Amino acid sequence: MMGATEDTGGDGVGGESGGTTGGKYVEPGGEFTRDQRYIATRITADGRDGYPVEPGRYRLAVSYACPWANRMIIVRRLLGLEEVLPMAVAGPTHDARSWTFDLDPGGRDPVLGIERLQEAYFARFPGYDRGITVPAIVDVPTGQVVTNDYAQMTLDLSTEWTAYHREGAPELYPERLRDEIDDINAVVFREVNNGVYRCGFAGSQEAYESAYRRLFDQLDRLSERLAGQRYLVGDTITEADVRLFTTLARFDAVYHGHFKCNRSKLTEMPVLWAYARDLFQTPGFGDTIDFDHIKRHYYEVHRDINPTGVVPLGPDLANWLTPHGREALGGRPFGDGTPPPPPPPAERIDPTHTPLR
Template sequence: MSDTGSGSTTSDDEVLQRNGGKYVEPGGEFTRDQRYIATRITADGRDGYPVEPGRYRLAVSRACPWANRLIIVRRLLGLEEPISMAVAGPTHDKRSWTFDLDPDGRDPVLGVERLAESYFKRFPGYDRGITVPAIVDEPTGQVVTNDYAQMSLDLSTEWTAHHRPGAPDLYPDRLRAEIDEVNALVFKDVNNGVYRCGFAGSQEAYERAYRRLFERLDWLSDRLAGQRYLVGDTITEADVRLFTTLVRFDPVYHGHFKCNRQKLTEMPVLWAYARDLFQTPGFGDTIDFDHIKRHYYEVHRDINPTGVVPLGPDLANWLTPHGREELGGRPFGDGTPPPPPPAAERVDPAHTPLG
């Protein structure tokens, strides 16, 4: 099941590759290519890739909101040991994400400099975007899937035998229809809506996207004014998907993408909700604000030709009291918070207020 309810969606790095290094289609409205590698890793292995601890490597960038979802879900469910993680740098060119954060510029497990190498090992001549997140089969070095919307659901539903004790149920059976409905609305108008503003090629397209974005944010504010989480009284997949957009709103989307009716800090309900999640183990400890800002401002050169990265905003306010406990709810339901992230996966303390 995808964000839209009818198929997967592309991330902005695919747009860059498809358009020869440019994001904005002059005079037009931003649209997303819906073609993804739909192979699934399942408990029964029906696509040829069975759930198997130690076999797969999750390739991500901390800059990317779609990859950030997988990082959070993997943390919350305690899948760090069963599924290893490769972290690409915050920037890329039109060819591929690179593993430039590693000492020799190669992922130490896959042995590749660019994620594209894993795509081409399975699909020579692959002509779509080389996107993160992606899951790679370590024995063959071949990409398995980049269908990120399904990937996060499968971590919840197919990898249950390997969840940590106390892992939350992020996609409970009784709430799936409502979660899917909320996710579809949030994707259309918010997750993708900020890109529809930022990559709009005409005033008319921008204004349509801008109105849809803030109408949906107002709707979300009304919904969350009386309940702590989006669906039910615990954290679900719906909260993960909204959070990764909200946490990027003031550092990037407000200015860079012209989503400037208000900052997140000027929307009291959503700002408190975002801080509540940020301060919840498994959320804020995955956020690298430096990587986020560098990606958008350095890579989107047709929007920000100089590549200058802003110094602000101040991040200390992410740790201020939010008061959302008064609404009740139990973040992890009958479960428990995840332990701290493995030392090798901790965000640089200089890049987060949690440092």
């Protein structure tokens, strides 16, 4: 039952959802509850929802700032689907209506011809009243959004788009390990991926302290699990590693300070820090991380948490490239597959935004 163990959906209150810069993200007096109402239409090999897998038919809308979109970018890279599923990249912040394609000439996506992702949502659902979230997949011929159910989207790239995987693509969701992957994904989503948001958007001291303890209790348990094995499930990279990595990559840059997840920095948790560096230095992971976009999004958009909109200059990023020593635990990053080639020129991260040179 693919994806059933994860509370699905991108972030309906910032992070991944278009909305008003300087808007309200914290409800005073309570704990953060994620809006999990998403478009569950699937793109499948047999087209049973009306959207068959077809090379070039769809466009993947993302922001490098967003951890949920980052997961799609990584899986797409590892599987070699760049040409089959082209990508539209929104800027790190958004206007009052939704994510905008302000990085493109004229402020419009060159294929979809739209300024705001909202236009693709409204093309299919006029008056759509939920979060305009990334990642989302848009049907190019109609200009209509197909899905924003990000948890299912990455699994479908692994299981429904197999005819177009590159030679040597890894098995990120192997059938024999799916139950274990689903179980760990559910815990990581609840306590870590979403846990940092429960800290950052807590509306009371009590809600914050509860979220804080749950987050670090789970990070400690993950440290114990990873102390003796290189990857979360099995001896190769799987979907589970992708889902944990994108939160860890943002931990010191935004979650530690901005979201008050400050018991320890990632760099002060030896096992998780080495694990994160191991993945960061693996092709397909670190070359999808844009720290400039990440910091600008969180610090500029969440104005009720950071009223000035000032973006910190730190932390120092060079330590992401230091030796991690995880090879001693064995494991084969891509199993019987091979590393992906470098990203296409148009998708290479600005070298001033990342320690990768």
